[in-house]
Amino acid sequence: MAKIDKVFSNPLGEIPPFTFNEKVAHVFDDMAERSIPFYREVQKMITDLSLTFFQEGSKIYDLGCSTATTSALVYQGLIDRGVTDFTIKGIDNSEAMCEEARIKLDSLGASKDHVSISLGDFLQEEIHDASVVIMNYTLQFTDPLKREAIIKKIYNGLRHNGILLVSDKLLQTNTDISRTFIDKYYNMKRLNGYSELEISQKREALENVLIPYTLEEETALFTQCGFKGVDAFFSWYNFTSFICIKK
Ligand SMILES: C[S@@+](CC[C@H](N)C(=O)[O-])C[C@H]1O[C@@H](n2cnc3c(N)ncnc32)[C@H](O)[C@@H]1O
Numbered sequence: 001m002a003k004i005d006k007v008f009s010n011p012l013g014e015i016p017p018f019t020f021n022e023k024v025a026h027v028f029d030d031m032a033e034r035s036i037p038f039y040r041e042v043q044k045m046i047t048d049l050s051l052t053f054f055q056e057g058s059k060i061y062d063l064g065c066s067t068a069t070t071s072a073l074v075y076q077g078l079i080d081r082g083v084t085d086f087t088i089k090g091i092d093n094s095e096a097m098c099e100e101a102r103i104k105l106d107s108l109g110a111s112k113d114h115v116s117i118s119l120g121d122f123l124q125e126e127i128h129d130a131s132v133v134i135m136n137y138t139l140q141f142t143d144p145l146k147r148e149a150i151i152k153k154i155y156n157g158l159r160h161n162g163i164l165l166v167s168d169k170l171l172q173t174n175t176d177i178s179r180t181f182i183d184k185y186y187n188m189k190r191l192n193g194y195s196e197l198e199i200s201q202k203r204e205a206l207e208n209v210l211i212p213y214t215l216e217e218e219t220a221l222f223t224q225c226g227f228k229g230v231d232a233f234f235s236w237y238n239f240t241s242f243i244c245i246k247k
């Protein structure tokens with residue numbers, strides 16, 4: 001049965017804070033494709049950059065892996081290139097997401113020797129001997145007071161010439177531009193079939209859960225944690241994807 005996102009389609013009355021619970025995990029792939037601009041294209045670019053910077057024998061981390069869409073694409077890309085010496089570690093603190101991720105990887109026939117999914121808080125996880133670390137729309141859900149610690153841990157766990165790939169929703173500093181970008185974003189959601197009720201209820205649920213930085217704050221975070229090369233490889237109004245390289 002098609003898993004269509006209807007999580008916010010009925011009036012909820014009191015709207016609880018958004019969590020990646022079982023209801024969300026079950027429809028997440030549809031939710032992501034219809035709620036994140038150019039989600040598929042960004043996944044292709046993340047996969048392409050991961051394969052470009054991957055170093056034989058190293059680890060790849062997918063932090064906040066959700067249903068393992070990124071892990072599955074990177075796994076398939078490495079297998080298609082005949083690469084054998086690699087491990088991909090997907091980490092997510094939602095049990096329901098980890099379940100969906102394992103189902104997706106099993107359907108691919110992905111070997112557990114090469115790609116594993118762990119239920120856990122990536123703030124507590126060890127990161128070591130990595131050439132690629134991916135945080136695709138996950139840093140924005142991390143307590144701002146803990147963002148420096150995770151980025152520093154990632155930097156220290158990367159090999160020389162290793163990369164961190166981050167995609168996030170961003171805040172614009174100019175209020176007129178911010179309002180315009182948000183309007184464009186919600187119009188995208190309308191075009192993707194979301195009702196006014198769904199858009200407004202999700203916006204309320206995400207308040208104080210999704211905490212966007214400005215471009216300046218996000219860039220400063222990466223450079224202050226040691227990354228010498230920091231640049232955007234994709235941007236659409238209030239969504240940007242960054243590549244950070246450890247030199
Ligand atoms: C918007 S989804 C990420 C989308 C996914 N990376 C992709 O590209 O499809 C955010 C995910 O991060 C997970 N998450 C948020 N904070 C986390 C943490 N501290 N540790 C582990 N997972 C976390 C959530 O459970 C959720 O699955």
Ligand SMILES: O=C(O)C(=O)C[C@]1(C(=O)O)C=C[C@H](O)C=C1
Nearest residue numbers: 031032035036137169202203206
């Ligand atoms: O900001 C919103 O309204 C979103 O739906 C964004 C967003 C995200 O950027 O992660 C929030 C949660 C997910 O369900 C997918 C999209």
